[in-house]
Amino acid sequence: MQNSTNPIDFRCSCAITSSLDILGDRWILVIIKQMLIESVETFKDFLERPEAIATNVLAKRLKLLEDIGLITKSRRPDNNKTNYYHLTKEGLELAPVIVDLAIWSHRNLRSLNPTIGDYEELEYIAKNKDTYCKKLIEGYKDRLERKSLYTIRMT
């Protein structure tokens, strides 16, 4: 049994493998992408995305992400029902990984999945990776700061 401070069973001491002990999953990075790039912040927002995650799976993943400190759960003072989920600094630092995945997909997955769009945008992103990454992170922080004027932390 795992202890309460560490809900993850790490396979070994390799940094890369350890990251995959958390992120190596069908949903975790999709959830973080939705928060970072698509401004998803409520339980309902997640359900309405085209990936169509199941409610029980979503609840479990959000709990895990909160437990390990990649996201926070907060609530509007004017609304006792709707919860906000937001990325922490640790979660935000996954931006480079997500951008690299987008570029890899753009360059190598179009024949396997011809529905992948945004050709021109992804060309731009591939050519300005670092700049785009910083813009993503700063953009997220700005939105969050503006929002946090009205938001209180739950946990």
Next chain:
Amino acid sequence: MQNSTNPIDFRCSCAITSSLDILGDRWILVIIKQMLIESVETFKDFLERPEAIATNVLAKRLKLLEDIGLITKSRRPDNNKTNYYHLTKEGLELAPVIVDLAIWSHRNLRSLNPTIGDYEELEYIAKNKDTYCKKLIEGYKDRLERKSLYTIRMT
């Protein structure tokens, strides 16, 4: 049922989600890391790594990776038993993703997994990401080219 040319069920048209339809798994990127960084190339090599993948899981993943063209399976002319698994160009292009995962882990996972080592090396990698990435890719290509003098493709 899926057709034979495409063994992956893509969830939607998002490039990032599509990459995770393939890579979003406990083992796929670990296997690619072992090949790229740890010079793993035979079935036995994989089994001897500290991650300790099960034989049935390994066989299934190698088959999938070959089917989608991220690795190749080859054989030494002087040995009818031992197979070589090697990264294709498409597989090699995952190097940036893997390096970013290492950096993220280095910066954010040490408290959750104190056994993660290589502090100094990962500091260097974080500061010279692009250079390190290119060195990884070129190093792999060089090793492979030298080896391919004696190797023939199986499929």
Next chain:
DNA sequence: ATAAATTACTTTCTAACAGCAAGTAAAACA
């Protein structure tokens, strides 16, 4: 030449998890 060891798997079994559908409870809205 034969026996032992090695490599690359496959098979079987069990426990865990994904995904679907339905249900629930509290708050918000009309």
Next chain:
DNA sequence: TGTTTTACTTGCTGTTAGAAAGTAATTTAT
């Protein structure tokens, strides 16, 4: 005050992970 919305939980079923054991071909040792 009744309906809708939000955020979940519960129950069910089929698939997968992981452990262990088995197999078959090849290679090495004697």
